[in-house]
Amino acid sequence: MQHIGLMSDPIETAIFEKLAKADPKSVGGKSIEPSDVAKELQPEQWQRMLPKVKAVALGLMRQGKLTITKKGKAVDPSSFKGVIRLRLPTPEETAAALAALPPVVESDDD
Secondary structure, X not given: OOOOOOOOOHHHHHHHHHHHXXXXXXXXXXXXXXXXXXXXXXXXXXXXXXXXXXXXXXXXXXXXXXXXXXXXXXXXXXXXXXOOEEEOOOHHHXXXXXXXXXXXXXXXXX
C-alpha cells in the first residue's frame, strides 16, 4: 500500500464501514467502539492496532468527518483519556471542526 490518498487508509475505511452499518442514515446517532474496528482489522493483535485506530479517528475528527464521544458527549480531541466511542458528526459538529481548522493555503504540490 504505497499510494496515499483520500479513503485509501484501511483503518479509515473500516471505521466508516462499521459506522455505515451502525448508522445507515448517517445522522450521527449511533456510535461504535474503536476496539471493534481494531478487532476487525487485526483480530489476533487488536490491542496493538487500537492506538492506530484512535490516531486515525482523531485526524478524522479534526477534519469534521467523525465525532469522538465519551459517555455520549463529544470530547475535545486534544484532551480525552479512557474509553471513547466513534460516531458520525452532526452537521453542527462538522461545521465547528472545520471552523477550528487553520485556513487552508492553496498549494499545487499535493
